[in-house]
Amino acid sequence: xxxxxxxxxxxxxxxxxxxxxxxxxxxxxxxxxxxxxxxxxxxxxxxxxxxxxxxxxxxxxxxxxxxxxxxxxxxxxxxxxxxxxxxxxxxxxxxxxxxxxxxxxxxxxxxxxxxxxxxxxxxxxxxxxxxxxxxxxxxxxxxxxxxxxxxxxxxxxxxxxxxxxxxxxxxxxxxxxxxxxxxxxxxxxxxxxxxxxxxxxxxxxxxxxxxxxxxxxx
Amino acid sequence: xxxxxxxxxxxxxxxxxxxxxxxxxxxxxxxxxxxxxxxxxxxxxxxxxxxxxxxxxxxxxxxxxxxxxxxxxxxxxxxxxxxxxxxxxxxxxxxxxxxxxxxxxxxxxxxxxxxxxxxxxxxxxxxxxxxxxxxxxxxxxxxxxxxxxxxxxxxxxxxxxxxxxxxxxxxxxxxxxxxxxxxxxxxxxxxxxxxxxxxxxxxxxxxxxxxxxxxxxx
Numbered sequence: 418x419x420x421x422x423x424x425x426x427x428x429x430x431x432x433x434x435x436x437x438x439x440x441x442x443x444x445x446x447x448x449x450x451x452x453x454x455x456x457x458x459x460x461x462x463x464x465x466x467x468x469x470x471x472x473x474x475x476x477x478x479x480x481x482x483x484x485x486x487x488x489x490x491x492x493x494x495x496x497x498x499x500x501x502x503x504x505x506x507x508x509x510x511x512x513x514x515x516x517x518x519x520x521x522x523x524x525x526x527x528x529x530x531x532x533x534x535x536x537x538x539x540x541x542x543x544x545x546x547x548x549x550x551x552x553x554x555x556x557x558x559x560x561x562x563x564x565x566x567x568x569x570x571x572x573x574x575x576x577x578x579x580x581x582x583x584x585x586x587x588x589x590x591x592x593x594x595x596x597x598x599x600x601x602x603x604x605x606x607x608x609x610x611x612x613x614x615x616x617x618x619x620x621x622x623x624x625x626x627x628x629x630x631x632x633x634x635x
Numbered sequence: 636x637x638x639x640x641x642x643x644x645x646x647x648x649x650x651x652x653x654x655x656x657x658x659x660x661x662x663x664x665x666x667x668x669x670x671x672x673x674x675x676x677x678x679x680x681x682x683x684x685x686x687x688x689x690x691x692x693x694x695x696x697x698x699x700x701x702x703x704x705x706x707x708x709x710x711x712x713x714x715x716x717x718x719x720x721x722x723x724x725x726x727x728x729x730x731x732x733x734x735x736x737x738x739x740x741x742x743x744x745x746x747x748x749x750x751x752x753x754x755x756x757x758x759x760x761x762x763x764x765x766x767x768x769x770x771x772x773x774x775x776x777x778x779x780x781x782x783x784x785x786x787x788x789x790x791x792x793x794x795x796x797x798x799x800x801x802x803x804x805x806x807x808x809x810x811x812x813x814x815x816x817x818x819x820x821x822x823x824x825x826x827x828x829x830x831x832x833x834x835x836x837x838x839x840x841x842x843x844x845x846x847x848x849x850x851x852x853x
Contacts (some may be wrong), residue, residue, distance in 0.1 A: 477742070477781065492738045492746065495734065523711075524709070531749040534749065546766065566690070566695045566696065567694065
């Protein structure tokens with residue numbers, strides 16, 4: 418099942434996070450590093466992302482995309498699942514454990530990430546609005562509800578369900594979006610979980626690669 | 636690969652949508668109907684959903700959950716993918732087409748649904764706030780950005796990528812959340828797409844089953 422060509426992913430030409438590894442290509446880079454699959458990178462500007470050529474690859478004009486042997490994929494979750502299905506290392510072999518790891522992938526993206534993104538967007542675009550303080554309090558409460566549940570489930574385990582999986586990979590990248598908010602400080606086990614994730618050599622290689630793109634552009 | 640026992644899903648004892656089929660169990664019911672798999676239903680009250688017994692099944696205290704032969708799953712996307720992997724009818728056989736259908740599943744849940752949910756929540760909880768009109772305009776703009784892209788990609792096709800798939804199933808249920816907003820009216824092809832989805836006999840059976848639960852409770 419090893420692909421016959423090196424896949425190509427698209428990434429921001431100049432990431433709005435200034436190389437902090439919060440853009441969604443970071444997840445895909447990390448997954449590829451975990452399984453030892455080399456990849457090519459194509460830089461896309463904000464202007465180009467909204468043009469028909471890129472929207473043919475990604476209908477919503479975003480990054481990352483993934484191209485390999487005539488297959489074009491978008492959505493970081495789908496790309497990571499595709500990589501995990503073709504390589505060992507990101508999903509357990511046992512069928513039930515595999516299904517549960519995939520549940521954590523969806524949980525990271527559909528249950529934990531949305532309130533975190535909503536909070537980040539408000540912090541970016543509503544900071545000067547008269548309602549910001551009241552909105553932020555409500556948004557923080559939403560995020561805390563998710564973090565509290567996640568922290569209780571994780572307990573003192575290293576990973577969410579047995580060995581490290583694509584579910585942990587996505588959850589760690591989602592939680593990292595809260596680093597500058599201070600909200601994670603209430604949950605020592607989640608802080609330690611994120612620290613375990615970013616300490617992985619594959620994460621470190623992926624992080625360095627995305628930072629190099631930003632540094633070169635800046 | 637046919638399961639040896641009938642799966643059990645959890646659903647709202649009294650759905651807040653009053654039986655309009657917008658709760659997330661509807662997606663799972665529809666998927667089970669598409670593949671012809673019988674299922675059992677266990678009703679859960681709002682109070683019980685937040686108790687440890689239910690959180691052992693669903694860490695975030697939500698519905699639906701899915702139990703089968705010692706496997707417990709949460710997240711509607713993960714449950715539907717699990718069903719689609721064990722039964723014919725929801726994912727194409729061709730590997731590349733299958734990966735693309737899964738990309739649409741993630742797109743429905745991670746790219747299209749979040750701004751729609753954010754708008755619904757604002758409409759519920761911020762209606763009396765002085766900022767509501769300004770917020771709503773911004774939220775509508777976000778939703779329209781997604782709908783415009785989706786409408787362009789769908790074009791005059793029946794489904795998002797070839798035959799009906801789990802990607803369409805999720806996208807139709809996500810778009811249905813906009814029915815009362817009027818925002819879909821700008822996109823005749825999306826209206827027709829939703830209409831094609833809900834006209835499927837499997838959808839109709841699933842809808843009737845969830846409505847019966849609400850009607851009995853009311």
